[in-house]
Amino acid sequence: MNDKSIVxxxxxxTPALKREYSLARKFDTIIDRLGVKEVVKxxxxxxxxxxxxxxxxxxxxxxxxGRLVSAIKEAGGNPFVIDILRQIRHxxxxxYTEEVIGCPMFPVAGIKDNYFIEKxxxxxxxxxxxxxxxxxxxxxxxxxxxxxxxxSTGYGGxxxxxxxxxxxxxxxxxxxxxxxxxxxxxxxxxxxVDKLIKACPFNLxxxxxxxxxxxxxxxxxxxxxxxxxxxGCIQINKKNFESFFEIVAIAAEVVLSEIGRKNxxxxxxxxxxxxxxxxxxxxxxxxxxxxxFLGSKDILALDKATLDLSVDKQLIIENVSxxxxxxxxxxxxxxxxxxxxxxxxxxxxxxxEKHNLGNTKYEIKEILPAQKISKSAPAFPKAxxxxxxxxKHD
Numbered sequence: 001m002n003d004k005s006i007v008x009x010x011x012x013x014t015p016a017l018k019r020e021y022s023l024a025r026k027f028d029t030i031i032d033r034l035g036v037k038e039v040v041k042x043x044x045x046x047x048x049x050x051x052x053x054x055x056x057x058x059x060x061x062x063x064x065x066g067r068l069v070s071a072i073k074e075a076g077g078n079p080f081v082i083d084i085l086r087q088i089r090h091x092x093x094x095x096y097t098e099e100v101i102g103c104p105m106f107p108v109a110g111i112k113d114n115y116f117i118e119k120x121x122x123x124x125x126x127x128x129x130x131x132x133x134x135x136x137x138x139x140x141x142x143x144x145x146x147x148x149x150x151x152s153t154g155y156g157g158x159x160x161x162x163x164x165x166x167x168x169x170x171x172x173x174x175x176x177x178x179x180x181x182x183x184x185x186x187x188x189x190x191x192x193v194d195k196l197i198k199a200c201p202f203n204l205x206x207x208x209x210x211x212x213x214x215x216x217x218x219x220x221x222x223x224x225x226x227x228x229x230x231x232g233c234i235q236i237n238k239k240n241f242e243s244f245f246e247i248v249a250i251a252a253e254v255v256l257s258e259i260g261r262k263n264x265x266x267x268x269x270x271x272x273x274x275x276x277x278x279x280x281x282x283x284x285x286x287x288x289x290x291x292x293f294l295g296s297k298d299i300l301a302l303d304k305a306t307l308d309l310s311v312d313k314q315l316i317i318e319n320v321s322x323x324x325x326x327x328x329x330x331x332x333x334x335x336x337x338x339x340x341x342x343x344x345x346x347x348x349x350x351x352x353e354k355h356n357l358g359n360t361k362y363e364i365k366e367i368l369p370a371q372k373i374s375k376s377a378p379a380f381p382k383a384x385x386x387x388x389x390x391x392k393h394d
Contacts, residue, residue, distance in 0.1 A: 005298035040077030046138035108132030190233035285319030300358030
């Protein structure tokens with residue numbers, strides 16, 4: 001690809017205190033610029049969301065979902081929201097009801113998670129992926145993603161929203177297992193299992209049923225186990241972690257091919273950026289400042305642009321879990337400073353490019369940007385003196 005993909009961006013900055021500059025209007029404008037209304041007439045339009053699990057509530061606000069649904073309806077489309085089964089069951093507790101958002105919600109693979117289309121992939125133990133049948137039911141797909149951290153891919157955006165959110169639980173589990181496919185343990189070389197287990201402060205190394213087990217899915221590559229293990233019993237290899245990035249790209253490509261790229265619109269809502277994915281079932285404090293809304297027809301360009309806009313943001317360290325390590329390497333994306341360099345979010349972009357998800361070259365077109373206003377310096381009274389003077393009069 002030689003041409004740059006267009007990414008529309010609406011920041012959190014406010015040009016003026018007027019309704020036309022509100023965040024809701026910026027969200028509406030993203031929908032307009034993407035051209036959603038031009039293609040949805042008389043079409044069944046699936047809105048793929050991540051509605052969160054149990055105690056998680058920092059998902060995309062139902063008010064915004066309702067505005068998207070209204071825009072589709074006004075243009076003559078028939079919208080419905082889809083998500084994985086276990087999250088749809090909890091969606092009403094977050095306000096995702098037909099009365100609020102204006103359209104029905106369906107499990108992506110049916111009420112028993114057995115409505116799917118099987119696709120061959122043959123990647124590291126995964127022979128096929130079972131994509132939810134609701135994808136095929138749609139004429140148009142709105143990929144509406146909440147941008148946040150993720151313990152396996154460093155971040156979750158529009159690529160992950162399709163790759164994991166459009167498949168059955170069996171397939172999602174199989175995708176996660178690819179991280180364990182390449183051998184990284186040699187128990188025969190381990191001379192002190194107890195010492196190795198104690199080396200991991202995150203309790204990711206265990207002895208179960210006569211076997212040494214390591215949970216790489218949560219590993220942040222602190223390398224304490226490597227320092228403890230002198231005989232090569234355990235290895236922390238980049239290729240293990242990259243396996244999950246690649247199967248995510250493969251799964252996303254399956255969805256893109258099924259529905260057709262011209263029929264897919266992608267939006268990242270980069271607000272309430274938490275440390276872990278919404279599927280963890282609880283909400284923590286934001287670890288990065290809000291960025292805004294981004295939209296594009298190109299799924300890869302959109303995630304790349306969102307990462308680029310967040311790469312120079314400062315971690316809100318107070319909100320990072322106290323059980324997490326923070327890597328001080330300034331070359332790392334802020335999310336990789338928590339989840340580890342082998343889970344740098346840009347690795348997902350590399351594999352997205354390998355599997356032809358889109359273009360890494362893009363052009364940002366900012367919506368309703370805030371212009372600098374020339375003003376003379378204010379003459380605010382000093383707060384302490386003002387308080388002291390007021391106190392004397394009291």
